[in-house]
Amino acid sequence: DTGYTEPTPIQGKAIPIIMRRKDVIGIAQTGTGKTAAFLITIFNDQLCNPPEAERFVGEPRALVIAPTRELVMQIAADAEELGKHTGLQVATLIGGMDYQKQLNRLTNSVVDLVVATPGRLRDHIMRKSIDLSELRAVILDEADEMLDLGFKDDLEFILGHAPESRRTLMFSATVPKSIATLAKSYQKNAVRVSTVAEKSQHTDIQY
Numbered sequence: 184d185t186g187y188t189e190p191t192p193i194q195g196k197a198i199p200i201i202m203r204r205k206d207v208i209g210i211a212q213t214g215t216g217k218t219a220a221f222l223i224t225i226f227n228d229q230l231c232n233p234p235e236a237e238r239f240v241g242e243p244r245a246l247v248i249a250p251t252r253e254l255v256m257q258i259a260a261d262a263e264e265l266g267k268h269t270g271l272q273v274a275t276l277i278g279g280m281d282y283q284k285q286l287n288r289l290t291n292s293v294v295d296l297v298v299a300t301p302g303r304l305r306d307h308i309m310r311k312s313i314d315l316s317e318l319r320a321v322i323l324d325e326a327d328e329m330l331d332l333g334f335k336d337d338l339e340f341i342l343g344h345a346p347e348s349r350r351t352l353m354f355s356a357t358v359p360k361s362i363a364t365l366a367k368s369y370q371k372n373a374v375r376v377s378t379v380a381e382k383s384q385h386t387d388i389q390y
Contacts, residue, residue: 184267184268185264185265187219190216190220191215191216191219192211192216192378193209193211193215193216193376193378194216194217194219194220194223196376196377196378197209197217197221197376198220198224200374200376201220201221201224201352202224202227204350205350205372205373206350206351206352206370206374207353207373207374207375207376208352208353208355208358208362208366208373208374208375209352209353209354209375209376210355210356210357210358210375210376210378210379211354211356211377211379212356212378212379213325213356215378217324217354218257218261218324219261221247221322221324221352221354222258222261222262222265222266223265225247225296225322226265226266226269226271228245228320229244229245229269229271229295229296229319230269230271232319234317239293240290240291240292240293241290241312241313241314242293242294242313242314242316242317243274243294243295243296243297243313243315243317243318244295244317244318244319245295245296245297245318245319245320245321245322246296246298246299246315246318246320246321246322246345247296247297247299247321247322248298248299248300248301248304248321248322248323248324248329248338248341249298249300249324249325249329250300250324250325250328250329250334251300251328252277252278252279252280254324254325255276255277255298255300256275256277258298258324259273259275259298262296262298266296271295272293272294272296273294273295273296273297274288274289274296274298275298275299276289276297276298276299276300276304276307276313277303278300278302285303285307286307286312289307289312289313290312301329301337301338301341302334302337304337304341305337305340308340308341315341315344315345315346316344317346318345318346318349319348319349320349320350320351320352321341321342321345321350321351321352322351322352322354323351323352323353323354323355324354325356326353326354326355326362326365327355327357327358327359327362328356330362330365338365342369351370351371353366353370353373357379
């Protein structure tokens with residue numbers, strides 16, 4: 184329905200690795216298809232591994248964190264389009280929008296995927312309106328931009344509330360030392376995939 188026929192380079196490299204339940208750090212420019220790469224694998228995992236226990240409101244099974252509300256809204260729109268035949272439910276948490284409406288979405292229905300900005304997500308965690316204990320996957324999109332914007336403490340707070348059994352996927356246009364540190368702290372034997380020329384990666388990650 185969406186017109187996908189062939190994977191983009193980052194999709195072709197990342198999807199098979201994520202499907203093997205590996206942590207991934209993907210290096211790719213904006214607009215290269217990385218959003219679909221992680222959304223397709225999230226939906227596949229959730230459909231193939233339905234929860235055995237009763238579901239509760241405010242307990243998503245996957246989380247995508249992005250630096251701006253515009254990017255969050257775009258990811259959520261892509262998720263609605265790619266997942267429209269799955270029955271999986273998506274919620275967004277962003278600043279500058281109706282807080283009560285977002286709260287109602289979390290507390291009135293079971294949500295499978297939450298897409299959020301770091302600050303608003305941290306606020307919901309502190310208010311106990313969201314529980315991350317059932318997460319199977321956390322995705323940090325545009326991770327370099329999030330750190331550039333000063334979200335390091337928020338990310339560490341959020342990841343500290345996620346279960347250790349989760350997978351952590353990071354996607355970034357560049358890999359400066361700050362991203363390398365974050366990856367080593369919160370990922371397990373991450374596989375690096377890249378569609379960016381080595382000379383433009385500015386990478387400090389060693390594998």
